[in-house]
Amino acid sequence: MPRTLGTRARQAWTIAKIELRRAFFARRSLWVYALALLPAAIFFGHGLDAKLRRDRLARRGVISAALMDSVREGDTPDEVMARLGQPVGDDTYTRSKRVRQRAATAGATTHVIEPAVEARFVRLNVTRPSYSGEPVARIYEFEVYGPGGNVNLALRRPATGSQPCSPDQGPEKAVNGSVNGGEADRWCANGYPLFLQVDLGAARPVTRFVLKHASAGGEKEDSDTRDFNIQLSTDGKTFTTVASSNGAGFVDQRTEYRDLSYFDGQREADLRFVDGKLQRANRQRVLDFEEDRAIFAGIFQYFYVRLAVFFGCLGIFMNLFRAEMSNRTLHFWLLAPARREVLLAGKYAAGLIASSAIFGGGTLLALAAMLWPHDAVEVQAYWNAGGMSQVFWYAAVAAFGCVGYGSVFLAVGLYFRNPIVPAAVLLAWEGVNGVLPQALQRMSILYYLQSLCPVPAPIPGDAPALIRVLAAPAAPASGPAAMVGIMLLTAFVLWIAALAVQRMQISYGAET
Amino acid sequence: MIGSASAEGGGQASGRANARRPPAIVFEDVSKFYGEVLGVNRVTLDIPPGITSLVGPNGAGKTTLMNLMTGLIFPDHGRILMRGISPRDPEALMRITGYATQYDTAPRWATGFTFITTGLLLFGYGRSEAETRAWTALERVSLTEAATRKVASYSKGMRQRVRLAQAIAHDPDLLVLDEPLNGLDPLVRAETIEIFRSLAAQGKHVIISSHVLQEVDLISDQVVLIANGRIVAEGKIRDVRDEIQEHPSQYIVRCRDRNASGVAAQLFRESHITEIKLHDDRLGMLVSTRDREQFARALGQIALDGHRIESVVPADENVDALYEYLIGGES
Numbered sequence: 081m082p083r084t085l086g087t088r089a090r091q092a093w094t095i096a097k098i099e100l101r102r103a104f105f106a107r108r109s110l111w112v113y114a115l116a117l118l119p120a121a122i123f124f125g126h127g128l129d130a131k132l133r134r135d136r137l138a139r140r141g142v143i144s145a146a147l148m149d150s151v152r153e154g155d156t157p158d159e160v161m162a163r164l165g166q167p168v169g170d171d172t173y174t175r176s177k178r179v180r181q182r183a184a185t186a187g188a189t190t191h192v193i194e195p196a197v198e199a200r201f202v203r204l205n206v207t208r209p210s211y212s213g214e215p216v217a218r219i220y221e222f223e224v225y226g227p228g229g230n231v232n233l234a235l236r237r238p239a240t241g242s243q244p245c246s247p248d249q250g251p252e253k254a255v256n257g258s259v260n261g262g263e264a265d266r267w268c269a270n271g272y273p274l275f276l277q278v279d280l281g282a283a284r285p286v287t288r289f290v291l292k293h294a295s296a297g298g299e300k301e302d303s304d305t306r307d308f309n310i311q312l313s314t315d316g317k318t319f320t321t322v323a324s325s326n327g328a329g330f331v332d333q334r335t336e337y338r339d340l341s342y343f344d345g346q347r348e349a350d351l352r353f354v355d356g357k358l359q360r361a362n363r364q365r366v367l368d369f370e371e372d373r374a375i376f377a378g379i380f381q382y383f384y385v386r387l388a389v390f391f392g393c394l395g396i397f398m399n400l401f402r403a404e405m406s407n408r409t410l411h412f413w414l415l416a417p418a419r420r421e422v423l424l425a426g427k428y429a430a431g432l433i434a435s436s437a438i439f440g441g442g443t444l445l446a447l448a449a450m451l452w453p454h455d456a457v458e459v460q461a462y463w464n465a466g467g468m469s470q471v472f473w474y475a476a477v478a479a480f481g482c483v484g485y486g487s488v489f490l491a492v493g494l495y496f497r498n499p500i501v502p503a504a505v506l507l508a509w510e511g512v513n514g515v516l517p518q519a520l521q522r523m524s525i526l527y528y529l530q531s532l533c534p535v536p537a538p539i540p541g542d543a544p545a546l547i548r549v550l551a552a553p554a555a556p557a558s559g560p561a562a563m564v565g566i567m568l569l570t571a572f573v574l575w576i577a578a579l580a581v582q583r584m585q586i587s588y589g590a591e592t
Numbered sequence: 593m594i595g596s597a598s599a600e601g602g603g604q605a606s607g608r609a610n611a612r613r614p615p616a617i618v619f620e621d622v623s624k625f626y627g628e629v630l631g632v633n634r635v636t637l638d639i640p641p642g643i644t645s646l647v648g649p650n651g652a653g654k655t656t657l658m659n660l661m662t663g664l665i666f667p668d669h670g671r672i673l674m675r676g677i678s679p680r681d682p683e684a685l686m687r688i689t690g691y692a693t694q695y696d697t698a699p700r701w702a703t704g705f706t707f708i709t710t711g712l713l714l715f716g717y718g719r720s721e722a723e724t725r726a727w728t729a730l731e732r733v734s735l736t737e738a739a740t741r742k743v744a745s746y747s748k749g750m751r752q753r754v755r756l757a758q759a760i761a762h763d764p765d766l767l768v769l770d771e772p773l774n775g776l777d778p779l780v781r782a783e784t785i786e787i788f789r790s791l792a793a794q795g796k797h798v799i800i801s802s803h804v805l806q807e808v809d810l811i812s813d814q815v816v817l818i819a820n821g822r823i824v825a826e827g828k829i830r831d832v833r834d835e836i837q838e839h840p841s842q843y844i845v846r847c848r849d850r851n852a853s854g855v856a857a858q859l860f861r862e863s864h865i866t867e868i869k870l871h872d873d874r875l876g877m878l879v880s881t882r883d884r885e886q887f888a889r890a891l892g893q894i895a896l897d898g899h900r901i902e903s904v905v906p907a908d909e910n911v912d913a914l915y916e917y918l919i920g921g922e923s
Contacts, residue, residue, distance in 0.1 A: 083683060087716065090716070091714065091716065094713050094714055094716075095714065098710055098713070098714075101699075101701070102699070408695045408696075408697075409695070409696075409697040409699070411664055411691075411693055411695070411697065412697035412711070414663070414664055414682065415662060415664070415682075415686055415689075415691050416682070416686060416711070416714040416715070417682060417683055417684070417685075417686040417687040417714070417715055417716075418682065418683060418686075418714060419682065419683050420682070422683075585664065585665040585666060586659060586664040586665060587626075587665070
């Protein structure tokens with residue numbers, strides 16, 4: 081057989097045909113099919129769900145689009161039902177939450193006892209020190225008044241109490257006549273039992289107590305004292321409780337909700353009434369063609385090209401040489417009357433045919449599943465507006481992805497025993513592609529694939545900053561330039577692979 | 593190294609053959625290292641057509657030599673020409689070469705027939721011709737009955753034969769077979785040897801390896817003895833046998849007192865001693881003898897005469913070990 085390009089090409093094709101079986105059906109690479117078919121399965125499931133939902137809604141009643149658009153904010157449910165008729169969905173529910181009743185006393189509480197009681201010792205016992213649950217009592221001022229008097233009997237009297245939070249926040253700060261000195265102007269204690277006791281010097285009639293809590297000193301209202309009582313004594317030993325507060329201040333705030341749904345054949349309107357008034361009308365298509373196409377673009381770019389094709393090519397192309405080395409069958413090919421480059425070309429062709437068929441086919445299936453449930457008129461309009469070219473380019477991008485990633489993983493399989501580290505490095509390299517300088521962007525497959533995608537991938541406006549950076553598409557190249565670029569990059573990678581395959585020697589481990 | 597060139601090769605040391613000379617397998621000073629480990633060391637060979645056996649213990653380097661011949665590995669040093677073709681050119685070499693390794697290469701779904709046919713497609717044969725040749729090759733190794741069964745279900749001997757069939761299917765001039773007789777029953781072995789003989793009679797190279805000399809010495813035209821990656825002897829089987837038997841054994845003899853020259857003088861009276869080299873320290877000497885047993889007897893006599901001999905160590909363990917290994921059973 082003469083040594084011409086033609087015979088070598090035929091030889092490569094023979095090798096490719098033999099290898100196709102391994103490329104398509106390698107037992108350890110069957111998971112590739114799961115990756116390739118996942119988007120089709122997702123869209124089929126979505127389509128089936130939407131279709132069933134539409135049928136279910138239609139059975140319950142269809143109203144005209146104009147009626148559906150006539151609802152206005154502030155309408156009551158009865159008005160709406162009188163106009164639009166029976167809804168397809170009606171759901172009433174109440175939400176209640178406990179809210180604290182605001183006191184208008186700026187953090188101070190007053191406790192009056194009638195008639196006045198003779199006492200020398202006044203004691204404040206704190207049982208629940210805060211609304212927030214924090215076990216710390218904070219009192220900025222504790223005032224005691226006699227009948228008809230405006231003189232604070234407790235002012236600068238000797239005060240004792242539980243262990244203070246810090247030395248400068250002792251009991252004396254609660255009887256110093258001021259609340260404006262910040263934390264150093266309060267009595268703060270966290271050692272149970274929590275109490276504060278003032279010695280009035282001599283037994284006097286007392287009738288009114290004023291407590292200034294945390295918010296009176298500028299702290300959060302949640303830190304105000306919740307449950308406490310006041311006791312009196314003449315001898316400092318026997319105390320009688322004269323006043324108590326259980327904090328109260330909490331009420332249930334109830335809100336009535338009612339959700340009515342209507343269906344106009346295409347859209348489902350969710351009307352939310354809050355306390356009998358329409359607050360929000362959400363009209364959404366059960367099957368939104370625009371939205372589904374955008375979702376397809378997102379899945380295709382973020383999942384299919386970046387992950388499915390990437391790992392699929394890893395599974396298919398790494399196997400071509402590496403698996404034969406571990407199976408000790410590689411010498412079958414090296415003993416054929418063929419140049420090593422021809423062997424490389426043949427194996428690459430086999431992998432390329434298999435991966436393009438699997439992932440190109442997976443793309444077409446996913447597109448078919450995406451289009452299937454939609455209205456024939458809309459789909460027809462899509463075809464007329466260049467849909468066919470979009471479908472073609474989606475499949476082409478998947479195939480070009482196989483061209484590029486295939487060559488990369490063929491080379492990786494020749495240089496590395498374990499694919500995990502190089503695959504991780506490559507994935508990271510492709511992942512940060514969008515933020516690299518222009519010159520380096522050209523060294524990644526994804527750059528060209530993104531340039532060829534027919535629809536730019538949507539980035540949700542509320543995505544976290546890191547995701548936005550990673551998902552940022554590279555500066556696009558023109559279509560033909562991208563195709564030439566990916567071909568050049570592939571040729572370069574295959575050349576590197578050829579260097580390895582020329583040097584390759586059979587070494588199945590300990591061999592002599 | 594003992595053997596230099598085969599008897600047929602005459603004085604020609606170079607692989608550059610003249611027009612009349614049949615094509616040969618030529619190794620010129622070939623070394624191959626596996627990292628630190630030596631594969632083969634400074635091998636020079638000139639193998640004419642016919643059946644040539646590579647014989648040596650396991651791990652001696654037989655498979656390494658065969659892999660070098662077929663370009664599965666490349667030498668770190670030296671030059672190889674297979675019938676004038678470099679193993680670096682598989683496109684040309686493998687067209688005339690068939691190599692049956694010790695490893696199965698058939699994929700799990702392949703039958704013996706489809707496996708050999710597939711291999712032949714790589715030679716550029718059309719499908720019908722490939723199938724005809726595959727069938728012919730299976731007939732030659734008497735495997736037609738099992739041809740449509742999967743290779744995975746074959747017995748060891750059948751796998752051995754399907755590898756042979758694959759190696760001869762494209763009618764190569766150069767057949768390299770790694771342990772081809774291993775695992776064959778006597779009848780099949782005789783048939784297989786017949787195939788080797790008929791190929792050799794057509795002027796082809798048949799290289800087979802074995803770790804048992806008796807297994808191949810009757811059928812081989814040449815034998816290459818290998819130990820530890822070196823060629824120990826090469827040539828016609830009778831020559832190799834004589835060479836090994838007549839090859840002087842060398843021993844290092846060390847005496848306790850400084851009377852090595854006295855011991856040497858006494859040894860020299862023995863007819864089987866060919867050479868004695870005294871060390872400078874006058875304690876030791878290198879003795880070459882043609883007859884181990886007589887040498888041992890002579891040493892006993894010397895000890896009885898009052899000379900104190902500290903140690904006797906064989907100087908050339910390779911040859912000695914190989915001799916014991918290969919021929920020990922017969923002598």
